[in-house]
Amino acid sequence: MSVSVFDLFSIGIGPSSSHTVGPMRAAGRFVAQLAEEALLDQATRVSAQLFGSLGATGHGHGSYDAVIWGLEGEDPETVDTAAGRLRSAEVRRTGRLRVLGRHEIDFDPDTDLVLHRRRALPFHPNGMTCTAYLGDRVLLERTYYSIGGGFVLEDDGSGQPTLRPDPTPVPHPFRTAAQLLEQCRASGLSVSGVMLANECARRPEADVRAGLLEIWAVMAGCVRAGSAAHGVLPGGLKVRRRAAELYDRLLVEAEPVATGDVLLPPGPVDPLSALDWVSLWALAVNEENASGGRVVTAPTNGAAGIIPAVLHYAVRFVPGTDDDGIVRFLLAAGAIGAVYQQTASISGAEVGCQGEVGTACSMAAAALTEIMGGTIEQVENAAEIGMEHHLGLTCDPVGGLVQIPCIERNAVGSVKAITAARLALRGDGRHTVSLDKVIKTMMETGADMKVKYKETSRGGLAVNIVEC
Template structure:
């Protein structure tokens, strides 16, 4: 089993879904690269893209079709001007022309070259898609891809085609590995071990810089979210709430930039009610941005992208643990916990329901918070176990396939559970715990396999059908 960098789990992304937006976008980019290796873009006459299973059933609400088109068009979700997405997509549909890889214009008719096949699922994974290029000489190149959660993609031939998978000095594939290496080599903190392992990808100083970059992106995303009013796109008429909460909590205080705003948050009146409201505000702000095709931090998925930002913002605003070192250690530990779930279970709602998204992100955040609040290695793992234990069985049933109801509010709940789990773990003796993190991960995976497909991001069960929402 190969190791995964924490920055493959916590990374810059784009809304509204890591598996349904970022995954197909990455697959389209990968297919363009495959074309260039096998032949050339100049030789392509037409390209066809067909989505299956969960990708098709909730594709419109998740922007799967948009991601496929923009990826084939040579756009990069890390750099694209998100305010121009609608304009770019409309141009492709209206002109019926795609600039393949940004290099060659080819005919592209939505509904003919791009199909959402809701009647069929591919066997390898419910998030399947097939790309087919037809060359000028009549030959074809066909490739299947699967979006396996968190923006990761795979093919049947190769389980993961992420480029940054290597073997670390102290491979941590289970919680028991973390305990073993920390005890054997004298690592006092969980994050000390991760700092060493991340050297397989970059020097420690670069790891710190990347963590601080992630933190800056988190703050900017939250700041955007708390300063936007209005209705979220998609037809559910969901109102943005973060801005209203932010305004009520700050009263008549005025700020001109992100730093002034954050200082006002830090200086705000601290009581149990207000702190809880701020945590909700932080999470709502991120996920309202996510629902609007905004740029967010995928951690470990987009649907759960508000949990870690909310908990880290809480730590920075309302605890004494606010140093840059604390930020780095929080994110390293959170990311490593995420890798354990990815390697031994799933972080895909289409495979495991919402327990694989909100549950995993809550476990990650709980571990990161416990780390910087002074928890030992056992307590950090215990916090992650507690947080996941109380998300087991959580279904994914988004209304109309949009990452809005119940997804946005679930991030606030996941954040609160993470903080509660950290507090419980810090007051507990992990040696007396009856359930280990490894056992709860295994249980989560078994629960995922037993869960009906109706509750796995298909919008065919739960709230998705219980609430009567007319089609727009």
């Protein structure tokens, strides 16, 4: 297994894991290599070119600022986005960049940071080339691909760069869902148990549990922040934030129950009011993401609201969902996410939103099924249902912003995850289409999908919204 749960759930910034976090990490990796090769002090100029989907929607996705922050040595997990925006504005105004925060050079954003709207690199739609110069001489040049979820690959010249496998041997390696089930049957462990055992090959179990609870704390904090913020989202579409208003309206119906850091409703009077809370939790996260706030990729930023919303649902409505249940939920979700990451794609620019919201729904459905007592077969079935009914979903962000239809899509995907789990739990795990088959179908559907429907803002709602 080359993918850790902490790779899939990483703390970063909005609005996009592939268009904001990925380019920031790529730029940071480039200047770090420049320093490692003792070339930093010689550099008189640094440039970055963004291709394909990165170039087409980079302005709306915050790629511009993210690259500047990465070149200056900032990290997505710790960057102060408010101060960062002021700093990137200063770079534009002064034409001076502090590479790695210490080596100051001239930097003209018009020529040194270019977003190519109609040019793409061959391997992946999210391509990016960084170059450092001494005068007119190239000191170092590297090409990177942001493949979704904040994962970044460096072009190694092979034409098919891959994620570098973690060399740490794990007791239960798996790549496909079938292999995951085989490991569960052979060991007698649950899906989360297999994932925990593999994580413990890398770090002590106490650290694994503490790390996952910290991820949950950030998710819960994102819900709190989104549930309190009013106003309009940035970007020019003037999309009104709705989570806080919805939260206030739900409180009118009943006082919330205070449980730690989680915003929780009391027992519902309306039998479907629980779904209103699920929608609230998803909207809160994705409005925070759209505003450039601190979020957890789950497995991407565009789909970051689904797993927190369904986990909030579990904490409130599934009896016995304590810290151990939260850990098991995230481990089970991570195991399913690892299958997608190793055998398919979670990049909207490559396969459409079916690879983002569809994957998140699949992960959440599987995780909820496990903590509700499902068998490993029911867990796999829930994951399959979650993806099957997202097949063909396009990625057509209006204005290149992660707002319409992305925010509402997370609320709907959260409800679908709960439905998928309940359907699986009412069955016996036997079903016709396996998770591996539906993942293969998702990839084939993505390959057949026209480029204009894959995060380029050149098709679908992105072009038809002006007619409404």
